Amino acid sequence: MSSGSGSLGAPRRNPLRDPLDRRMPRIPEPCALVIFGVTGDLARKKLLPAVYDLANRGLLPPGFAVVGFARRDWGDGDFEAMARQAMQDHARTPWREDVWARLSKNLIFVPGSFEDDAAFDRLARTLAELCERNGIPGNAAFYLSIPPGAFPTVLKQMQRTRLADNEHNGGWRRVVVEKPFGTDLASARQLNQLVDEVFTPAGVFRIDHYLGKETVQNILALRFANALFEPIWDSRYVNSVQITMAEDVGIEGRAGYYDSAGAARDVLQNHLLQLLALVAMEEPTSFGPEEIRTEKLKVLRAIELPEDIATGTVRGQYQAGWVAGERAVGYLEEEGVPPNSTTETYVAVKLGIRNRRWAGVPFYLRAGKRLPRRVTEIAVIFNKAPHQPFHPADVELLGNNQLVIRVQPDEGVTLKFGSKVPGTTMEVRDITMDFQYGEAFTESSPEAYERLVLDVLLGDSTLFPHAEEVEQSWRVIDPLEEAWAGTTPFPYRAGEWGPRAADEMLARDGRNWRRP
Amino acid sequence: MIALWDTTGTAVVKALAAERRNAGGVASGLALTLVAVVDESRVREAESAAATAAAAHPCRIIIVVRGESPPPDSGPSESHMDAEIVVGGRLGPCEGVVLRMRGRLVHHAESVVIPLLAPDVPVVTWWHGVAPARIAYDPLGVVADRRITDSLQSPDPIAALRQRAEDYAPGDTDLAWTRATPWRSCLASALDTASSPVVAATIRTAPEDPTGVLLRGWLRARLGIEPEVRPDGPLVQGVSLRLASGDELVVERADGMAILRRNGMADRMLPLPRRQLGDQLAEELRHLDPDQAYSAALEALSGQTGLSQRPAARVHIWHDPTGTSASGATSGPALGLFE
Numbered sequence: 048m049s050s051g052s053g054s055l056g057a058p059r060r061n062p063l064r065d066p067l068d069r070r071m072p073r074i075p076e077p078c079a080l081v082i083f084g085v086t087g088d089l090a091r092k093k094l095l096p097a098v099y100d101l102a103n104r105g106l107l108p109p110g111f112a113v114v115g116f117a118r119r120d121w122g123d124g125d126f127e128a129m130a131r132q133a134m135q136d137h138a139r140t141p142w143r144e145d146v147w148a149r150l151s152k153n154l155i156f157v158p159g160s161f162e163d164d165a166a167f168d169r170l171a172r173t174l175a176e177l178c179e180r181n182g183i184p185g186n187a188a189f190y191l192s193i194p195p196g197a198f199p200t201v202l203k204q205m206q207r208t209r210l211a212d213n214e215h216n217g218g219w220r221r222v223v224v225e226k227p228f229g230t231d232l233a234s235a236r237q238l239n240q241l242v243d244e245v246f247t248p249a250g251v252f253r254i255d256h257y258l259g260k261e262t263v264q265n266i267l268a269l270r271f272a273n274a275l276f277e278p279i280w281d282s283r284y285v286n287s288v289q290i291t292m293a294e295d296v297g298i299e300g301r302a303g304y305y306d307s308a309g310a311a312r313d314v315l316q317n318h319l320l321q322l323l324a325l326v327a328m329e330e331p332t333s334f335g336p337e338e339i340r341t342e343k344l345k346v347l348r349a350i351e352l353p354e355d356i357a358t359g360t361v362r363g364q365y366q367a368g369w370v371a372g373e374r375a376v377g378y379l380e381e382e383g384v385p386p387n388s389t390t391e392t393y394v395a396v397k398l399g400i401r402n403r404r405w406a407g408v409p410f411y412l413r414a415g416k417r418l419p420r421r422v423t424e425i426a427v428i429f430n431k432a433p434h435q436p437f438h439p440a441d442v443e444l445l446g447n448n449q450l451v452i453r454v455q456p457d458e459g460v461t462l463k464f465g466s467k468v469p470g471t472t473m474e475v476r477d478i479t480m481d482f483q484y485g486e487a488f489t490e491s492s493p494e495a496y497e498r499l500v501l502d503v504l505l506g507d508s509t510l511f512p513h514a515e516e517v518e519q520s521w522r523v524i525d526p527l528e529e530a531w532a533g534t535t536p537f538p539y540r541a542g543e544w545g546p547r548a549a550d551e552m553l554a555r556d557g558r559n560w561r562r563p
Numbered sequence: 564m565i566a567l568w569d570t571t572g573t574a575v576v577k578a579l580a581a582e583r584r585n586a587g588g589v590a591s592g593l594a595l596t597l598v599a600v601v602d603e604s605r606v607r608e609a610e611s612a613a614a615t616a617a618a619a620h621p622c623r624i625i626i627v628v629r630g631e632s633p634p635p636d637s638g639p640s641e642s643h644m645d646a647e648i649v650v651g652g653r654l655g656p657c658e659g660v661v662l663r664m665r666g667r668l669v670h671h672a673e674s675v676v677i678p679l680l681a682p683d684v685p686v687v688t689w690w691h692g693v694a695p696a697r698i699a700y701d702p703l704g705v706v707a708d709r710r711i712t713d714s715l716q717s718p719d720p721i722a723a724l725r726q727r728a729e730d731y732a733p734g735d736t737d738l739a740w741t742r743a744t745p746w747r748s749c750l751a752s753a754l755d756t757a758s759s760p761v762v763a764a765t766i767r768t769a770p771e772d773p774t775g776v777l778l779r780g781w782l783r784a785r786l787g788i789e790p791e792v793r794p795d796g797p798l799v800q801g802v803s804l805r806l807a808s809g810d811e812l813v814v815e816r817a818d819g820m821a822i823l824r825r826n827g828m829a830d831r832m833l834p835l836p837r838r839q840l841g842d843q844l845a846e847e848l849r850h851l852d853p854d855q856a857y858s859a860a861l862e863a864l865s866g867q868t869g870l871s872q873r874p875a876a877r878v879h880i881w882h883d884p885t886g887t888s889a890s891g892a893t894s895g896p897a898l899g900l901f902e
Contacts, residue, residue: 062761062785063751068856070741070846071748076755102834105745108752109823109831145819149832182828184756 075504078186085115110181126156185218259495302383363393368541615841617657642666733853739773769796780860
């Protein structure tokens with residue numbers, strides 16, 4: 048630095064950037080990404096490929112560097128080989144040697160265990176040198192792709208080496224935490240306190256990768272950018288809402304984690320409640336992270352649990368069966384699952400929302416493994432027309448109007464309504480009008496992690512659940528878990544849409560589940 | 564694919580509808596209609612670029628190939644049109660119609676094109692070749708919401724760019740400006756960490772490259788300085804910015820990348836990919852509103868003001884093609900910066 052004013056001066060507005068100039072991509076300030084647990088599945092399948100995709104799209108700043116940290120006896124060459132393999136196998140965008148060549152120069156591996164002080168000193172030194180060499184003004188994001196049990200150790204180490212200290216380093220320091228965010232309210236609070244203490248609360252990014260999906264962000268666009276839907280988005284017109292997250296896979300070798308968590312903690316607490324919040328929230332005063340969070344929190348606080356948890360919720364556990372032409376073993380036969388486990392692999396709950404907009408409208412949420420196919424969708428089911436001028440026989444095939452937001456796969460929106468069947472009689476039947484994301488915008492949507500990693504580097508926290516949201520979600524889950532303690536989940540065959548009790552739960556309300 | 568020989572506009576509309584029905588749900592969501600005006604020899608080039616762009620923006624492509632201008636005494640009966648209709652297939656996710664016209668019809672191509680525009684979605688007209696001196700001379704430019712020219716393809720690109728400033732209306736854009744985007748984003752990231760203002764800039768560019776000229780206009784508009792141009796080539800080779808602190812930031816082209824040099828720091832690499840025509844076109848189709856940065860750069864270059872306040876809609880001006888040459892730029896006011 049020749050003049051000294053180069054890196055220390057207060058950041059000034061870049062005159063070449065103009066909000067009206069929408070051709071230029073948003074590129075983060077020069078920074079480094081430090082990945083703890085870089086040899087793990089998440090890093091290999093999602094994070095490193097996301098970094099490659101961002102580089103390929105030209106969205107990374109000059110001098111961007113990735114520092115991997117893990118307990119491996121590796122030189123830089125080994126890390127490079129592993130990263131190359133991971134990026135080649137899992138990147139979304141085509142492979143280009145020149146992009147890789149540029150990226151590989153700034154891949155650094157620091158070996159060590161989390162308890163090893165020397166390793167963290169080495170990490171701090173490496174990072175400082177890197178910043179100096181690449182002209183990075185002290186900016187770094189730390190991705191904790193490690194089991195939650197290791198958080199305290201790693202955070203303490205970062206505190207000790209002042210890795211997390213903004214002022215000490217002269218730039219921003221951010222940390223990215225993956226779910227699970229605790230296992231109940233108390234543990235979530237503890238975790239939040241710990242992370243906030245080491246980093247500043249604004250520097251903590253909790254990843255719920257569902258929020259990185261284009262279709263999920265589109266919920267807000269659909270609701271608030273249009274005049275068509277918002278006027279009917281309330282209890283006068285909406286009959287009920289169904290949110291489904293179905294997976295065809297089993298627990299995939301994660302028995303240790305899954306058996307202690309179960310479907311409610313694994314996905315209901317985060318993904319499904321976040322989807323519910325986006326569907327049900329009021330209009331934010333602006334699209335800033337603060338404003339959206341405020342509205343989401345209001346909805347989460349207004350969630351009403353079923354009066355009788357035993358009849359208002361259903362837990363299920365899959366048994367052996369057939370899924371997509373293949374034999375699937377039952378949950379209790381999965382490797383590592385205790386033979387007497389009562390952990391649920393399916394959960395369905397009926398929630399209410401105590402506010403003027405949603406009073407009396409049930410929100411049915413369900414999530415499960417080993418269901419017939421992988422699908423996540425939100426169905427807003429409208430009331431039937433108050434009066435039918437047609438002969439009852441002619442409208443027999445007419446159901447409720449529905450607006451279905453397909454989150455994955457086949458991202459899109461479907462509107463289901465009645466239409467006359469061609470012919471001489473006035474027969475009315477349900478038809479669907481379909482918007483496919485891939486059709487109106489065929490540009491393949493960025494992977495959720497791609498978007499979220501970029502947002503972390505840009506410091507945009509709009510798509511990240513806040514500590515309060517996490518805690519509020521646990522307030523919904525904890526009483527359920529308490530009531531379920533000691534009960535046995537209903538069995539269902541792998542390849543079925545959940546236990547029969549779930550169908551009966553809706554049947555009692557005179558409704559039935561949509562077949563997604 | 565269907566080929567219709569010696570056909571009419573009505574027959575083409577019917578055939579397109581039939582073909583869409585046969586193809587099932589293909590390309591039901593159209594984001595826009597792209598009208599490409601090209602010469603016979605470049606139809607395939609335009610098609611492949613459009614197919615690339617359509618991968619990001621599903622569209623209906625209408626390729627208009629106009630034959631020679633007919634002699635003034637030829638009657639309407641000597642007009643002739645052949646059409647090709649492609650749904651899916653080689654055009655990827657889009658649907659296309661290639662119209663080859665001869666005779667007096669070449670001056671009335673819009674009569675065939677307008678019924679073929681997809682309902683209620685934006686129309687983009689793209690001249691892949693020499694654009695009309697005034698866009699209002701071409702009715703296909705008048706119906707468009709956005710108009711894409713390519714001044715680099717004119718015999719005199721700088722004169723063509725000058726003419727674009729002269730003729731500008733909001734919604735106009737030029738591929739020479741699109742080619743400046745990678746440079747502009749490199750320069751903006753280079754300046755992200757600079758904490759003192761830019762006091763001087765030098766652009767090393769081929770003098771006849773309109774992209775270099777537009778970069779100069781943009782830097783002038785954004786930084787309020789007078790960038791110096793040093794002849795080099797081909798195309799734009801590098802830009803250097805001098806800061807008030809005395810630091811020098813240099814961005815140089817180097818084989819698909821840009822090298823960013825700054826005294827006191829190691830060289831860094833930035834992406835500066837050479838993009839294909841299709842990718843450039845895709846960038847143009849992404850934003851269909853008037854490009855304020857482009858009009859500001861043109862203003863800074865030409866010394867004209869209020870470009871973005873001009874009415875966006877044009878009225879067709881009858882222009883006798885046998886009169887002045889199609890690319891002949893009208894002499895405008897003295898445009899100091901262009902010289």
